[in-house]
Amino acid sequence: MSVASDSWDWLTDSANWSGDAGIPHRTLEHLQYTGLTIAIAAVIAIPLGLYIGHTGRFRGLAVASTGALRALPTLGVLTLVSLNTGINLTATLVALVLLAIPPLLAGAYAGLESVDPATVDAARAVGMTHWQVLWRVEVPLAFPLLVGGFRSATLQVIATATIAPQVPGPGGLGVYLLGGLAVGDYPRVVGGAVIVIVLALVVDLLFAVVQRLTTRRRVSTPDRV
């Protein structure tokens, strides 16, 4: 088990906790890629998902295309775009955005579909416009599932951003994993893996808290209506 103790030494070595190649900086890079990816993917997927969920149109198309997108290997997209644009940060973002769109889209339309049609009908019956039905009834009631979409998208991106350094340029925590593998420095590989795992668990926990809070609101809302 020398790998375990060597990894522990790597993790606790203060030299690994400072500078541009240090753990805090790499973690920050990792979170930057993740945040940027989710922002871009959300701008594309959320309006689409709300439109599909609200109108019920193009649902079959959305299900089929998200299914196909989920099958798309991120590593393949990353290497393909990198090879053909030469801009490796763009390649990383394209690959990760394609990864993040399916869960965000599904969260949005499944969220709206989960709203009781009788509630929507009642909202229209009291004279709400389409926009009012969407923003005052459907989106608040769909909120937990919407957050659920963000939760799985974010976790998948955090997990998959580790492969970014497979093309030259991008940093992030994947540098420890792939860089370590390339030179056979296994303590660095395992140490980096531990950091990624901890980061994912912490972010997941934050989402769980947000979801718990918003779910409670949803449960109490129908009583007030």
Add this chain to the structure above:
Amino acid sequence: MRWIGNNTDLILGYLASHVWLSIVPTVLGFLLALPIGWWANRVPAVRGVVLSVGNVLYTIPSLAFILILPGVIGTGFLDPLNIVIALTVYAVAVMARFASDGFASVSPAVLDSARASGFGAAGLALRVELPLAGPVLLAGLRVVSVSTVSLVSVGALAGVDNLGRLFTEGVFTGNTAEILTGIVLVVALALVLDLLLVIAGRALLPWSAGARRVRGGVA
């Protein structure tokens, strides 16, 4: 296209190992998750544990998981077993939740009436609960199969031969055709496996499309 013609053996070899590395964890995960999900549906405390452990396991990033296993269980760093184990763990984590939901979806009235008709415990589990959980189990299996096919290619970074190799080698040698071949084959493999599952579902669960409609109507 010339590259494909010159490298068919290589590609077919990667494809075969990709198929193998995808199917084994999916099947193992399905079989392991069935009893876990059944038990979880019986005992609420078990369900809580299964769901939260499953969630934590699924949260662990795949590449990190594959790379940390040798340190935990003492396999070699480039051993394909790491991928099989990691992907099986993911499959169980996802599938146990679906299995538990699937068994929970069986109407208590149907179970009650089956018991009253004289089904024993084993007959009830195998001939009533299992087939009735079928549609949800199938949905879970489809999710697991697609994500497993896609995750296997990450294993190429840990030095295991599969279609993911076409990406790592292609970017190294600047070969777009090689990468494109890999993408097309991985997507095609995922879609073919999904199609096979759908066909199997149609054959095994001919009643299910309508049954779902009825359940929706009641709710």
Add this chain to the structure above:
Amino acid sequence: MIEYRSVGKTFSGGNAAVADFDLVIPSHTTTVFVGSSGCGKTTLLRMVNRMVEPTSGQVLIDDVDVASRNPVELRRSIGYVMQASGLLPHRSVLDNVGTVLRLQGVSRAETRRRSLELMETVGLDTALADRYPHQLSGGQQQRVGVARALVTDPNILLMDEPFGAVDPIVRDELQAELLRLQRELGKTIVFVTHDIDEAFLLGDQVVILAKGGQRAQVGTPADILAAPANDFVRSFVGLDKGGRELHVEERDGVQVVVDAQGRATGVLKG
């Protein structure tokens, strides 16, 4: 003959659903348990095929304590029809009818033959045999439920609010059908309902239950209407607000029967 001997049932929460209950159900007749929800009527019914175990006392079928019988075999020997039919959604109508025969190891061909025969007995078009339950109407599903319960030709038929979930017209049809079947088959039927009209229509013996499985009154419908045991029974059967009080008015030489609100309900003959 089914006999309850000082039967009690206390559920794990500590509330007594039934306490010290005695009753004899004669063979080849229909006995109806009727009462509001929570009166323990379903609990009493389900003790007969050991779907519920009494915490005290005994339930006997032909002088044999059911507790001494293997529950699975016992259930296969007793027909059971429940609300919303409880059909297996993944099996065809024919397979549903034949469920218990197959469980008993009867051959496929024989099961098929007897199942088709039973479908005809309960008035189901045999063209429906290969459909799945969800493709049938509510009334048809109930008929399948009855056919399934009768397919082994059991002596006892337990029916737990079997017609509670169908619309009134279909319900009238099914009730008439059950009366016809019972005239032909002469089973020992134990029937549970919360509808006093249904109880009076179907029951040879009616058991009115109050909270906690208390016997409020046991007798034929005529006995109960003629001499309600107490105010609870009077109110439950609808005698208190004049709901069942009819009187005769003479109109052009015909005797018209009129209810308490003055609405004509029929004419008196002979």
